Amino acid sequence: MTKTFQPQPATPIKRPKEERYTTLHAMDDLRRQWYRHFDGNLCTICRDDHPLAGYPVGSVVPYILDDQSRPIILIAHIAEHTQNAIANPKASLFIRENKAFGDVQTQWRICAIGDLQPVPEEALPQLSERYFRHYPKARHYDTTHQFRFYRLTPKKFRIIMGFGDIRWIAADAPFANIAPFEQNIIDRMCAHMNNDHQDAMQTYLKQQGIPPTQTIEMTHITPYGATLKHGDGLHFIAFTEPSTTPEAVRKALVALAKE
Secondary structure, eight states: OOOOOOOOOOOOOOOOOOOOOOOHHHHHHHHHHHTOOEEEEEEEEEEETTTTTTTEEEEEEOOETTTTTEEEEETTSHHHHHHHHHHHOEEEEEEEESSSSSSSSSEEEEEEEEEEEOGGGGGGGHHHHHHHHHGGHHHHHHHOOOOOEEEEEEEEEEEETTTEEEEEEEETTGGSSSSSOOHHHHHHHHHHHHHHHHHHHHHHHHHHOOOSSSSSEEEEETTEEEEEEEEEEEEEEEOOOOOOSSSHHHHHHHHHHOO
């Protein structure tokens, strides 16, 4: 008689209290990586009229974050993800460390699980302009196919930073305590850097090992850091601590240029 395999309950990893991977540690790690990335693997559930109904399907997508740190994705109406999301909004976005060497299981990974739904009309002007500032070529996508902005509203994050460093995190917990800047303030700070401080932005990229480029554009600023566009690349420059006022941002950018 064949025995049925019965999985055993997982045994927690026992560590000294000071070495435990706490929720606060996980939220710090999540914020650090979440802002640094601009593309990931989007998965949706195949709709009922699809030959693979009920199965997940994934593909890579570029995205930006809105003021609540939710991913904003531009998707063609004919895309599988769009048709799937219309029928069933349940989706996930997966990002990970991508070293060319070493054990992939020792590298960090984050999965945001939530609902993928169209961006409300009233939010489109600001979010579409923010998106096109990061991805200017996307302004012309409508000449080929009808595109629409979707927002993934996470319910939970699953973060794995290494062996045993694993947590489920409530969606709003990592971002709840610090308010974003108003868009007009962001625009003013970015314009100042772009017009007057190309040299400092070259320094920021050089510090990250990125070769000099002819023109750099600061496309966005949050209390946690600033996004630089160089060619087709995007790079997030993290502040050493949250900067909640324009003056604090100025000081943070000056300090980074002197490192």
